[in-house]
Amino acid sequence: MYIRDTIAAVSTPPGNGGIGIVRVSGNQAAAIGNTVFKPIHDGGLASHRFYFGSIINPASGEVVDEAMAVLMLAPRSFTREDVLELHCHGGWLVVETVLAIVLKSGARLADPGEFTRRAFLNGRIDLVQAESVMDIIGSNTEAALQLAQKQREGLLSKRIDDIRLLLIKVLALVEAYIDFPEDDLGDTDINLIRNSAGQALDIVSQLLGTFEEGRILRDGVSVLIIGKPNVGKSSLLNLLTNENRAIVTHIPGTTRDIIEETVIINGLAVKLLDTAGIRHTDDLVEQEGINRAMEKIPLADLVLFVLDASRPFSLEDQLIYDALSDSSVVTVLNKFDKPRQMVVPEHIIINSQVEMAACSAVGLDDLRQAVCNHFKSKTTVDNREIAAISRSRHRDALVSAESSLHRFAVGLDHSNLELLAIDIRDALEAVGSVTGQTTTDEVLDKIFSSFCIGK
Numbered sequence: 001m002y003i004r005d006t007i008a009a010v011s012t013p014p015g016n017g018g019i020g021i022v023r024v025s026g027n028q029a030a031a032i033g034n035t036v037f038k039p040i041h042d043g044g045l046a047s048h049r050f051y052f053g054s055i056i057n058p059a060s061g062e063v064v065d066e067a068m069a070v071l072m073l074a075p076r077s078f079t080r081e082d083v084l085e086l087h088c089h090g091g092w093l094v095v096e097t098v099l100a101i102v103l104k105s106g107a108r109l110a111d112p113g114e115f116t117r118r119a120f121l122n123g124r125i126d127l128v129q130a131e132s133v134m135d136i137i138g139s140n141t142e143a144a145l146q147l148a149q150k151q152r153e154g155l156l157s158k159r160i161d162d163i164r165l166l167l168i169k170v171l172a173l174v175e176a177y178i179d180f181p182e183d184d185l186g187d188t189d190i191n192l193i194r195n196s197a198g199q200a201l202d203i204v205s206q207l208l209g210t211f212e213e214g215r216i217l218r219d220g221v222s223v224l225i226i227g228k229p230n231v232g233k234s235s236l237l238n239l240l241t242n243e244n245r246a247i248v249t250h251i252p253g254t255t256r257d258i259i260e261e262t263v264i265i266n267g268l269a270v271k272l273l274d275t276a277g278i279r280h281t282d283d284l285v286e287q288e289g290i291n292r293a294m295e296k297i298p299l300a301d302l303v304l305f306v307l308d309a310s311r312p313f314s315l316e317d318q319l320i321y322d323a324l325s326d327s328s329v330v331t332v333l334n335k336f337d338k339p340r341q342m343v344v345p346e347h348i349i350i351n352s353q354v355e356m357a358a359c360s361a362v363g364l365d366d367l368r369q370a371v372c373n374h375f376k377s378k379t380t381v382d383n384r385e386i387a388a389i390s391r392s393r394h395r396d397a398l399v400s401a402e403s404s405l406h407r408f409a410v411g412l413d414h415s416n417l418e419l420l421a422i423d424i425r426d427a428l429e430a431v432g433s434v435t436g437q438t439t440t441d442e443v444l445d446k447i448f449s450s451f452c453i454g455k
């Protein structure tokens, strides 16, 4: 439900900074501005002008801070409501004090994502664009940012609208025949229905085909580092992250938990997962770590299978290899600075192998290259006007639309018009939920609650 009260929040990140911005939206915004802000030259705040002046505590008349203020009257604002922004000094106490004064003057503290939610509810942006706002803020790589910007510009929304228009056309035809049952579905109309539904299905399938790429661009990839204790997994992780988050140790099995760290490799966000040393053990704590590592194998987009090249291939190496049968694997022959003892048995199939010394960074570039090669087709920054889906919410909705349209195509031969109309309505509902036309309040709550306060 949309209560049209006036909301306020700090829109800059927590902590101290150069400036801090308190944002206010709603029909009290102008009145609050005139109460708490005194421009250096007398007169009120005109819309879309930046004023220099002071924030005043109306209760005491005290000057709280020197600040800038801008009022943006509806509908020319982010939320399409009256919006006031107060730009003050960025100390957390200053910003919190200004917010407290604004709240005392008639605003309520905004919920997470409430500004963006209002922009959506007032029709300024659709749901895909609202999500893209969050993706823009959360982007860690240029490719992720580009994808989010394309969604904000409405490329994906346009494709979704194309599907909806086709389906609405089909539904109108089908319903016309339901209303006039004495008319038979003529060949021309059947063909029109078939073609339009087919075109809609083609776009749905094409968009579903972009999910893997979109997901990787938005979320990055997860790479699991696996191998028996002491082969150099933690050293490898440290090398890739240039930090000492993982404990590097001589004692086998000391890195018992999963360690996660995100690094950017050639423009690709890579979430590295280091695992407890996998081996047969009676030690319960270590066993727990091993179980966690095994559980992560199917979740990883790529596995770095680390072997100690200075030792012979062992049964433990074999057991890990066996667990990787369904995974994409880059085999890392580590400790290549030492005399080589490892002879990889013939039955071990290695598609991609890197020889390196994690302790001295020899071979690091080869490793980076091997990881990138694996995702190459999915990571090239694409300047074409592509619309890609990047969230499982989009994918799930389109999968549902796809199955309704498949049912429709099969049902068309039997011409049960009532059932055909149901299939099209289901498809329309699923597609409309992507851009927000048919999204329930609960889903909206879920989406916007993952935003930060002030956004």
Ligand code: GDP
Residues within 6 Å of the ligand: 227, 228, 229, 230, 231, 232, 233, 234, 235, 236, 247, 248, 249, 250, 252, 253, 254, 255, 277, 334, 335, 336, 337, 338, 356, 357, 358, 359, 360
């Ligand atoms: P993990 O148990 O697989 O995480 O292995 P660690 O990263 O803790 O490394 C185990 C031991 O091997 C440590 O003493 C490391 O310094 C050493 N080590 C790791 N990589 C190399 C390498 O490339 N060459 C040599 N000579 N020693 C290494």
